[in-house]
């Protein structure tokens with residue numbers, strides 16, 4: 001497999017975020033051909049069309065990072081059965097102007113962790129719909145983690161449980177294969 005640059009989007013900025021832990025686990029157990037770069041979303045203002053003539057640097061940095069990536073891996077919590085405003089705001093910036101929509105044609109994988117049993121499944125349905133409308137190539141299938149105990153994934157992304165480790169590795173492998181197929 002050829003080398004792939006992956007833009008990692010984490011939908012929570014909490015220091016102890018379980019989604020950040022999941023993102024680190026994906027990075028740890030992904031094929032060596034995947035190079036991950038965490039892209040921040042918390043430095044952009046709320047989308048405002050008045051800012052379009054001179055977009056803030058933070059927005060330019062964000063859209064450039066997405067444009068340059070071979071694929072986007074989005075690891076996000078579900079907020080009130082949808083996606084966090086942080087993530088939606090970043091998607092909105094990336095979608096405008098339509099002629100420069102950075103999501104169009106981008107291979108996009110999503111997953112997420114929540115303490116609940118179906119946590120993030122409904123949020124992912126929203127995200128899947130949004131990204132499909134933007135023209136992203138959304139990875140088929142559904143991967144969500146019911147994060148029952150803090151030990152499930154360590155702060156560094158280490159997973160003790162073999163089944164969970166295999167599950168995460170398989171997610172990353174499918175993503176790598178999809179990027180290769182779409183290249």
Ligand SMILES: Cc1cc2nc3c(=O)[nH]c(=O)nc-3n(C[C@H](O)[C@H](O)[C@H](O)COP(=O)(O)O)c2cc1C
Nearest residue numbers: 012014017018019077078079080081114116119120
């Ligand atoms: C505003 C808000 C809304 C939430 N809504 C949901 C929800 O709809 N479904 C769910 O499973 N958990 C929900 N949660 C709980 C989160 O899954 C939990 O706080 C999780 O740890 C957040 O992810 P993080 O640890 O990566 O920050 C919500 C949490 C917050 C703060």
